[in-house]
Amino acid sequence: MRQSGKARSEAFSDGVIAVAITLLVLDLHVYVDGHGSLARQLRDQWPTYAAYVVTFFVIGVIWVNHHSLMMLVDNVDRTLLFYNLLLLLAVTTMPFATSVLADYLRVGGADARLAVTLYGAVSELMAIAFTLMLHRMIHAGLIIFPVDRTQSRRALQRFGLGLAVYPVITVIGLWSPPVMLGLYALQTA
Template sequence: MTKVRLEAFTDGVLAVAITLLVLDLHLEPGNGESLLDQVLASGPSFAAYVVSFFVIGVIWVNHHSIFGLATTVDRVLLFWNLILLMFVSAVPFTTATLAGAIAEGSAADTRVAAVLYGGVATGFAIAFTLVYGRIMLVLVRTGSMDAGTRRSALLRFGAGTLFYPLLTAIGIVYAPAMLVGFAALSVYYLFNQTGTTE
């Protein structure tokens, strides 16, 4: 399989996942409740949407950057990438579940929803780090980076494998704080943690 085909498939899956997020946002004009009241009541859904949109968006940007380093793809990389997409495609489901649980206010359901949301995030963080590690250690373009830069970038990039589980534990106690933490991690990954120049 060519690198272009893998990237095209990945772009398609990410585009569908990021689009599905908006389907859980609902307002009903003319139902007797003002739109402003509906927006305020739907605050958890809008907050979860924004955070998840940026999480997937940053994944897309970084995926482009790290695949710029690869000269080719191999079977191992294909499977790590497939696992990454499995977790990312579950983000709309976990986003809707978490937003609904926060809005309903059931402590037990919110804890379960936080574990689902955080578990998926931890899964894609691990899979993405494996994708990045495979490229950096085996498939990197010759002369694109020295060994020290590669190790440093891999450590920075892999930070999510530690912070997503930590934020999930926080989410079990207070789910909105977990969303704030995920937003902060997205900001961290907005800045180039890949060591690439693209």
């Protein structure tokens, strides 16, 4: 019964993350008429392609981390499922935040800064949800016993770091969105 709860949570989360990461592609499109040559459109839309690739790997790493986190889980309760839903809400919102970011990077100004902030806020929500999940796992005794000490502390540190990393990257993005995308790409490595 236990395993089943954990296994289905993983399967559902995998499904949501897989759909969200694939929906990113819906933001890529070119127009045969009235928007210039294909070469020109592909060149002009570089922010869209950059945001697409970076967000793909951001969500991909979220999946890897979710996977690592769930390996520590022995059992799930309703609170953990709720925090997991919060994480999935942030993941499914990423295609929207990515689309807004790509659109307004080309525009610049106050709107571009707001788009950067939105993207950063959704990323931060993922980091917060992860930390809440780990916190719940430790305090409600949902962790597999022999691995809890070292692994859970290391995981907590990594997630605690994530909580600080996204706001810093976002502030940098207010000045230079391309540098921000580069930093997002770097932190997935």
